[in-house]
Amino acid sequence: MKRPKSVLRETPWQGQEFPNIEDDTVGFTFDPLRPIPHDSLLKMAKFLWEWGQEKDSHVRLCGEEGVDTSHDFFVRLLSKNGWLDDTNIDMGLYLVRERQKRYPNLVGSDWTIVDTLFQKYAAIDLKHMRLYGGKDDRPHSRALVKMVNGELHKWSKPWMSVKKVFLPYNCVRQKHWVTLALDLTTCEIFVYDSKLDLCRTQTLIKALQPVAKLIPMLLKEAGYVGGCPLRTTEWPVNRVTDVPQQVGGSNVKLVQLCADAIHLFRLKLAIDLLQGCCSI
């Protein structure tokens, strides 16, 4: 039997004009813990409930550059402690990049962020490396080179113009997301992990070794020229230990604050995505 065609749904905010304040942000501050307006929450709840009643429909997030998402996308995003998949993460990072582009004076401009495709393409690239017998002079994935040159993702910046690059990394065995920060001035990789007890430091460093080897080769191929001499061998990986923890940490207040904030961030992300623009 032929599957019914998925229908495109409009969000309550679609077609709505938002005030353009990007030219004048004097007096504005970026507050990630700013409360969400009550009417926005109600509007979203009503929309998601109605959407849940209707099968085979999707919503296009963030215009043509975004993705078509199903109701499940928001169920994952808004379930307390629910797992996030790469689509959730990528759409969140899309808004982070947009925020940086629109409000560089509020969030800083000496960094950039790439999405989950980096890890996937790096894995494919590393498989090729084995096929090439580990030769360093083989061509790398075009997508990875484009990422380094800031040509792949909308709102992204060339790595040459920044000091740090952040990227999400999925520890596949542990099913856990961590953030990698590539420091382009010291040529080191820092790992920010909200569940330190899930994976031993040595195991994590070993898992990241292929990426640490790939980065200098990729920068070379992309023609990267930085302000500091580039380390041409494997970059050292350091695990940052003083980061807020999701659960099981010794500081209960910190854990509670972190958990509440995460739920707020998820709600904000859902509303921003449905509105089609980033909030500050």
Add this chain to the structure above:
Amino acid sequence: MSRGRSDEDTVKLKVRYNEDGVQTLFRVKRNIKLQKLMEAFCKKRSLDPRSMQFTFDGVGLKKNKTPEELGMVDGDEIDALVHVGGA
């Protein structure tokens, strides 16, 4: 009269599955929606289409686009990537 599709109307595309690196070759009409190709690949490899993401040169493929619209040529490679999740 030949009933087969002419080479001008079709394009040969490779779909590479990121889990095993195996490439599957498809010959498709230039004006066919890529959703058909994605579904055919998933069926051939016994995969759940909801668990897959398709990219071309690092850009996510839209189901309603056609090879013609994306300027695809013979031998172009589409990546079939498995969605990953976590806490």
